[in-house]
Amino acid sequence: MTRVSTQILEPRKRPTQERSKLKFEKLLQVSREVLLEVGFDSFTCEEVATRAGLPIGTLYQFFANKYVILCELDRQNAVAVRDELDKLAAELPSLDWLVLLDRLVDHVGELWVSDPSRRAVWYAVQSTPATRETAQVTESELASRVAHVLAPLTPGTPRERRKIIAEVLVHVTYSMLNFAVRDNQEHLEAVIELKRLLASYLLSAEVNAT
Numbered sequence: 001m002t003r004v005s006t007q008i009l010e011p012r013k014r015p016t017q018e019r020s021k022l023k024f025e026k027l028l029q030v031s032r033e034v035l036l037e038v039g040f041d042s043f044t045c046e047e048v049a050t051r052a053g054l055p056i057g058t059l060y061q062f063f064a065n066k067y068v069i070l071c072e073l074d075r076q077n078a079v080a081v082r083d084e085l086d087k088l089a090a091e092l093p094s095l096d097w098l099v100l101l102d103r104l105v106d107h108v109g110e111l112w113v114s115d116p117s118r119r120a121v122w123y124a125v126q127s128t129p130a131t132r133e134t135a136q137v138t139e140s141e142l143a144s145r146v147a148h149v150l151a152p153l154t155p156g157t158p159r160e161r162r163k164i165i166a167e168v169l170v171h172v173t174y175s176m177l178n179f180a181v182r183d184n185q186e187h188l189e190a191v192i193e194l195k196r197l198l199a200s201y202l203l204s205a206e207v208n209a210t
Helices: 018-038 045-052 056-062 066-089 097-114 116-124 129-150 159-181 187-209
Strands: none
Touching: 018 045, 018 056, 018 066, 018 116, 045 056, 045 066, 066 097, 066 116, 066 129, 097 116, 097 159, 097 187, 116 159, 129 159, 159 187
C-alpha cells in the first residue's frame, strides 16, 4: 500500500511565530467549515480567506492551492489518532490487545461521528492523484505507529508483514468508518462489525505467522 510519490502536497511554510500560527490554524478551521458547507468542488481559497478575515495573500503564503489545504487537513485528522495510539502504547505490554483494539476503534469512531469534516476530508482527498498520493503517505506514517504498537502484541509476526498488516488496518478502518456514517447506516453496528473484522484479521495474521 505504500507509494513513492513525486508530488507530496505540503504547505509552503509552517509558521514558527505565535501570530502566524494563529492565522495558519484559523485558515485551516475555516477551510473545514467551507468544505462541509459547499463541498470540495465549490471550495475556493478566496472564500476561505474572506471568511477568515485575512488577505488572500496571507493564505497563499502558507498554501499554494486548495489541494494543499486539503492534505494539511488530512494530516491534522491523523494527529488525534496518532496521539491516542501513543497513549495506548504507553500501557503495553500489560494491556490485552483486544482491549486496545476496542478502545482505539471506539476513539476513532467517536471522532468520525463528532466531527463530520473528517468524512468530508476523507472523501475529498480521493479527488486527484496528487491528493491521493499525499494521503497515502499520511496513512503510511500512521500505520508505522500502528506497527510499533503491534510489535509486542504480535511477536510471532515478521517485521515486514507487521508493516503490511498495519497499513491494511488503517486503510480498512477509515473505509469502514466512512461506510458507518453514510446513507443513514447504523454507526454503532458498523463499528461492532469493524471490531470483529479487525480482530479476526489480527488473529489470523498471528496464527499464520507462527
